[in-house]
Amino acid sequence: VPLAAAVSDQTAAVLLEPVQGESGIHPLGGDVLHAAREACDRHGALLIFDEIQCGMGRTGDMWAWQGFGVRPDVMTTAKGLGGGLPIGACVTSPEQADVLQPGDHGSTFAGGPVIAAAANAVLGVVDDPAFLASVRENGTRLLEGIRGLGLEARGRGLMLAFRTDDGPALARRLLREHRLVVNATGPDTIRLLPPLTVTAREIDDALSRLSAALG
Structure with a gap:
């Protein structure tokens, strides 16, 4: 309807x-x-x-x-x-x-x-224009980085997700083997909600760990 x-x-x-x-x-x-x-x-x-x-x-x-x-x-x-x-x-x-x-x-x-x-x-x-600009900038960095790994990603700012064949299994592997905390919101979805204070260096480190987990 x-x-x-x-x-x-x-x-x-x-x-x-x-x-x-x-x-x-x-x-x-x-x-x-x-x-x-x-x-x-x-x-x-x-x-x-x-x-x-x-x-x-x-x-x-x-x-x-x-x-x-x-x-x-x-x-x-x-x-x-x-x-x-x-x-x-x-x-x-x-x-x-x-x-x-x-x-x-x-x-x-x-x-x-x-x-x-x-x-x-x-x-x-x-509620500061410079702070919010950094959220948008870091969100774009993370989104493009995920897509650069060949993943189908979506979202806005630092509220992102990507599609994967087995979300829960990947979430467990990222936590146990790569010390990266993510959230599987369904069988084929990984959600990423990093702190708004995350840095570009931390984003790049997370992308490196994600890449390693994907093999």
Whole structure:
């Protein structure tokens, strides 16, 4: 069913992940996100983006939606926001900001003072044009390096994946024999989510280990 046809006046909201992470790094594409925005505007539904994995600079933009030029009404974020400490946040546009009032909603990972201070520190580092440019540059280096090994790679920034015949077996071999941590998100997919602070030298070292594992 086309996305536009799936949204009606009975639709409360459309929830999308701009770059699908757990399924193996699949960017939805600007055409899909624009179609969702138009359908939601037409029927008065909210457009919600899950940026928990693809946000916080991971794709080379502060938020993944910025790279597609489609602004949501609501955005969720977590994980990278806390820099290793547990936090989750729901961010709304000004038009939706009064939907939840103090006391309406509680959360296990709500922003206590220590966690909120950590999140502010992380935002101060990541939300910087030079830092985000380095993510894009290193992401391109890694993506091109993977393709240079003859692999079918995809993704944005430092949120990448490549296709392989046996993902779990390759992930085990990389860890046990080459000390390289990767994640098999399916039988034929290896996902790569290096730290945003990764260096060009570390990327080249990882590519060398991957090449050795591939034989």
